[in-house]
Amino acid sequence: MKMISKIKSGFAATVLTAALGTTALVAMPGVAHAQSAKDAKLVTLAIGRGQQINLPSTITDVVVANPSVADVEVKSGRQIYILAKGPGETSIVATDAAGRTVYSATVRVGANLDSIDQMLAVAMPDADIKVTTMNGVIILTGTVKQPEEASDAADLVSTFSSGQAKIVNRIKTATPLQINLQVRVAEVSRSLSKEISGNLQSGKSGTNGSGDPYFFGLGRGRDFTTGSTVTFPESTTTIAGIGKLFGIDVEAAFDLSERAGLISTLANPNLTTVSGETAEFLAGGTFPVVTSSDNGVSVQYQSYGVSLTYTPIVLADGRISLRVRSEVSDISSQGAVRVGGLEVPATTTRMAETTVELGSGQSMMIAGLLSNQLNSSVDKTPGVGDIPVLGALFKSNGWRRNETELMIVITPYLVKPVSDSEIKLPTDGIHSTNDAERILLGKVLDKNGDKNRPMPTIAPAPAGGPEMGSVSDAAPALPQKNDKATAQAAVSGPGFSFDN
Structure with a gap:
C-alpha cells in the first residue's frame, strides 16, 4: 500500500x-x-x-x-x-x-447552524433571525417584534455554544418603541423669622479731648440713628423714647420684627427618545464665574436651569427600565463669595439620579425631602440682661424657622407619533392687541379659543402578554365620616404648618 x-x-x-x-x-x-x-x-x-x-x-x-x-x-x-x-x-x-x-x-x-436555526424556530416562531458564524464569532441578524426577544435569542445561542463563542447581536426591532418621560419637580419652602431687641443709649453734656460729645451704651440690639431724624430698618415696629434719668439723657428703642416668606417651585420637563438610546434636555442658561490666579483673571460659565437625562429600555410586557437624572438649579445670593471685588453667586440645586422599572403610564416618586430647621439666638448684656422685665431693654432675641418639602415624580409613556394637526402649541391663538385694547381694556396679548394640549398617547400593550400595568395602583383612602376629626386625619400628610 x-x-x-x-x-x-x-x-x-x-x-x-x-x-x-x-x-x-x-x-x-x-x-x-x-x-x-x-x-x-x-x-x-x-x-x-x-x-x-x-x-x-x-x-x-x-x-x-x-x-x-x-x-x-x-x-x-x-x-x-x-x-x-x-x-x-x-x-x-x-x-x-x-x-x-x-x-x-x-x-x-x-457552531452547528442547523441546530441553532431549529432551536430559534421552536423558541421564537414569529421572529426572523439569521445566524452566521465566522472565526468563533456568532452573528445574529434579522428583526423581532419586541426588544426582549433580541436579548432572549442571544441568551439561547450563548447557552447552546456553552459560552465558548462570542455573540454579536445585530437584531433590530421591527417597530422602534419610543418612550416619553414626564418629570415633575415640586417644592414648597416656607420661612418665618421674628426678632425682639432693645437699645439703651445715654449721654451727658460734655466733650472728650477731641471736642466730640461722649456717650455710653448698654445692651445694643438693632442699631438706630439719633438726632433730629431717626430712621429704622424696614419690616420693623419700633417703640422709641427720649428723656432724663438721674440727670442723664437717655434714649431707648424697643424693636419688633416678624417676616414670613413662601417660595413655590414647579418644573415639569418631558422628553421622548427611542428604547435603548440616551436623551438630554436643558432649559436654563449660564452665569460667569470669575477666578483669579497668578496668570490673571479667567472666566468660566456655570450652567443652571432645568435639565433631564434618561436612558429607557422597554422590557417584557411593556414595562420600562429607566436610568434617569433630573436636576433643577437656580442662582442664589446665599453662599455667594467675593473674589477681587466681584461677587460670585452660588446655586441651589435639587437633583435625583436613579434606576427604576415601571409600566407605561405609571408614576413613581423617585426622590423627596422634608426639612425643618429652627434657629434661635439671644444677645444680651451680662448681668443687666438677666433682670426680669427691665432686662428686655438690654438684650436681643432672634428666632427663625425654615421648612422645605420637595418631591420628584416621574411618569413614562410608550408613545406613537400623531399627525401634525393634533399637536397644539403654546403660541396657538395668541396675537398682539391693538392700541384700543391696550389702552381701554389693559390687554397686552389676546388668546382666542381653548387650546388645551393633549397628553402623550399610550401605545397599545404587546399582543399575547399580560395586561400592561399589572401592578395594582394604591388608591388613596377617602374619609367615611363627614366630621371634622375624620376629615382632618384624612388630609394629613407630609409637610409643615405654622398654625401649631
Whole structure:
C-alpha cells in the first residue's frame, strides 16, 4: 500500500523540506500556489462534523495549516475525510508525487447552524433571525417584534455554544418603541423669622479731648440713628423714647420684627427618545464665574436651569427600565463669595439620579425631602440682661424657622407619533392687541379659543402578554365620616404648618 505523508503545521513542513532535499524544494512552491489559488474551495463545517472528499487523482502529501481547527483522515490515495475540531478557519492542501496541487480548500468551522436555526424556530416562531458564524464569532441578524426577544435569542445561542463563542447581536426591532418621560419637580419652602431687641443709649453734656460729645451704651440690639431724624430698618415696629434719668439723657428703642416668606417651585420637563438610546434636555442658561490666579483673571460659565437625562429600555410586557437624572438649579445670593471685588453667586440645586422599572403610564416618586430647621439666638448684656422685665431693654432675641418639602415624580409613556394637526402649541391663538385694547381694556396679548394640549398617547400593550400595568395602583383612602376629626386625619400628610 502506498504511504501518504500528512503535514499538520508549518514547523513540520520545514522539517520535511530539509529531509526531502531538492524534490521537496520543487514541490513546496506548488503548495504555496495552491493556498492562493482562486479555485480553492470553501468548506463550512460545524464542530464535531465531517465531510468526505473524493479526489480526481492520487495524492501523496496533505498539509493542514491549523490542526486545532480541522484535521484530515486519509482513507486512500483518492479519498480523504475533513473533520471539524474547533472554531476558526484553516487551509488544507493535497498534492501528488510531482508536487502538483490536487485539492485545495479553506475550512471554516463554527457552531452547528442547523441546530441553532431549529432551536430559534421552536423558541421564537414569529421572529426572523439569521445566524452566521465566522472565526468563533456568532452573528445574529434579522428583526423581532419586541426588544426582549433580541436579548432572549442571544441568551439561547450563548447557552447552546456553552459560552465558548462570542455573540454579536445585530437584531433590530421591527417597530422602534419610543418612550416619553414626564418629570415633575415640586417644592414648597416656607420661612418665618421674628426678632425682639432693645437699645439703651445715654449721654451727658460734655466733650472728650477731641471736642466730640461722649456717650455710653448698654445692651445694643438693632442699631438706630439719633438726632433730629431717626430712621429704622424696614419690616420693623419700633417703640422709641427720649428723656432724663438721674440727670442723664437717655434714649431707648424697643424693636419688633416678624417676616414670613413662601417660595413655590414647579418644573415639569418631558422628553421622548427611542428604547435603548440616551436623551438630554436643558432649559436654563449660564452665569460667569470669575477666578483669579497668578496668570490673571479667567472666566468660566456655570450652567443652571432645568435639565433631564434618561436612558429607557422597554422590557417584557411593556414595562420600562429607566436610568434617569433630573436636576433643577437656580442662582442664589446665599453662599455667594467675593473674589477681587466681584461677587460670585452660588446655586441651589435639587437633583435625583436613579434606576427604576415601571409600566407605561405609571408614576413613581423617585426622590423627596422634608426639612425643618429652627434657629434661635439671644444677645444680651451680662448681668443687666438677666433682670426680669427691665432686662428686655438690654438684650436681643432672634428666632427663625425654615421648612422645605420637595418631591420628584416621574411618569413614562410608550408613545406613537400623531399627525401634525393634533399637536397644539403654546403660541396657538395668541396675537398682539391693538392700541384700543391696550389702552381701554389693559390687554397686552389676546388668546382666542381653548387650546388645551393633549397628553402623550399610550401605545397599545404587546399582543399575547399580560395586561400592561399589572401592578395594582394604591388608591388613596377617602374619609367615611363627614366630621371634622375624620376629615382632618384624612388630609394629613407630609409637610409643615405654622398654625401649631
